[in-house]
Amino acid sequence: MSGLKFDKFLLFGDSITEFSFNNAFQASQGKLGQDPLDPLQQQFAFGSALVNLYARKMELVQRGFSGYTSRWALKLLPEVLDDVKNIKMAYIFFGSNDCILGGNQVVPLEEYIENTEKLVAMLKAQNIKPILITPAVYDHEKWNMLKKEEVAAGFVRTLDRFALYANSLVDLGSKLNVPVVNLNAAFMKYAVEKLDGRWQELLCDGLHFSGHGSYVMYNELLKTIEKSYPEHHPKNVPYRLPNWRGVAASGDNLEL
Numbered sequence: 391m392s393g394l395k396f397d398k399f400l401l402f403g404d405s406i407t408e409f410s411f412n413n414a415f416q417a418s419q420g421k422l423g424q425d426p427l428d429p430l431q432q433q434f435a436f437g438s439a440l441v442n443l444y445a446r447k448m449e450l451v452q453r454g455f456s457g458y459t460s461r462w463a464l465k466l467l468p469e470v471l472d473d474v475k476n477i478k479m480a481y482i483f484f485g486s487n488d489c490i491l492g493g494n495q496v497v498p499l500e501e502y503i504e505n506t507e508k509l510v511a512m513l514k515a516q517n518i519k520p521i522l523i524t525p526a527v528y529d530h531e532k533w534n535m536l537k538k539e540e541v542a543a544g545f546v547r548t549l550d551r552f553a554l555y556a557n558s559l560v561d562l563g564s565k566l567n568v569p570v571v572n573l574n575a576a577f578m579k580y581a582v583e584k585l586d587g588r589w590q591e592l593l594c595d596g597l598h599f600s601g602h603g604s605y606v607m608y609n610e611l612l613k614t615i616e617k618s619y620p621e622h623h624p625k626n627v628p629y630r631l632p633n634w635r636g637v638a639a640s641g642d643n644l645e646l
Contacts, residue, residue: 394646396449396630398476399622401437402467402509403483403523406598406607407454410437416594416601419536433594433601436608443612447627451477459497460484460505467512477516479622481571481611482509483523485559486597489551492544502555503562510568519619521611522563524556526573526603527589533596547597569618576610577603 401407409415416433441450453470455462463484471477484506488497497505506522513520528547537545556574563570581589585602592603599607616623637644 394630395476396447397478397622397627398449398451398474399440399444400451400453400470400474400477400480400518401440401483402453402463402470402480404454404458404487405456406486406526407437407452407483408456409435409598410454410604411435411441411452413438415598419595419598434605434608435601436599436604436611439604439608440611443624444627446630447624448478448622457487457495458484459488459495460502460509461488461497464505464508467509471512471516471518477518479519479521479615479619480513481521481523482506482513485525485555486528486547486552489525489547489555491546491548491551495545499555499558503558506559506562507566510566519622520568521571521614521618522559522568523571523607523611524559524573525552526556526599526607527577527592528552529590529593529596531596532590532593536595569614571607571610571614573607573610576606580606 401410413432413435415435437450437452444450451474453466455466458466463482485502487495488502489499490496510520510522528549530546530548533547534541553574556572560570560572562568577589577592581587581592585591592600592606594600594603612623616625620626631644631646
């Protein structure tokens with residue numbers, strides 16, 4: 391393979407994936423007048439951190455679509471796979487919108503599982519190694535306070551629904567022998583161990599991750615890759631091209 395043609399890792403999901411490279415997202419959801427570009431307001435973003443970790447090893451391809459569901463993802467994934475070549479590993483991260491109680495995003499649990507199974511089949515048909523990621527947690531008090539218009543329009547979620555969809559996705563992963571990052575369980579476990587049970591601190595607006603939550607996501611994803619697809623874990627992927635100290639000034643000894 392050419393030294394400049396990299397294997398790809400596809401991040402396919404909803405707003406949490408779309409915002410996964412935004413180090414200013416948490417500040418942008420904060421107090422009115424707060425400057426999200428203030429370096430003191432920057433947050434940890436798992437997408438950016440993964441790009442850094444996989445630098446010169448694998449190329450990360452972000453395909454996140456805010457507000458989207460597994461039903462709509464079925465329309466998108468064939469187009470993504472047609473556009474992006476050489477994908478070796480991909481995560482599927484929908485459900486936080488599917489489990490809503492009203493509006494055009496509602497996807498019943500049974501259909502959510504069926505849709506996800508179809509998405510996995512599409513990846514496997516192209517020899518792409520899939521990872522499923524469950525919905526995390528939801529703080530209705532914070533969301534209701536910040537998103538009053540959406541709540542009034544019927545866009546309502548519950549913590550119990552997040553857990554229901556998460557547990558069902560874990561069961562699907564077991565059925566399909568596909569690794570699952572159970573963020574619902576991981577967030578709660580981390581909160582008990584590190585935050586005195588205050589899981590709400592893992593969210594910045596009640597739904598999307600704070601920097602702290604993004605850090606948990608990052609670590610759980612990497613643990614899953616190391617366990618299930620160790621050949622694609624960054625510590626096992628070769629660093630491409632020689633160190634600059636060994637390159638002739640002319641570049642003539644570069645072997646691409």
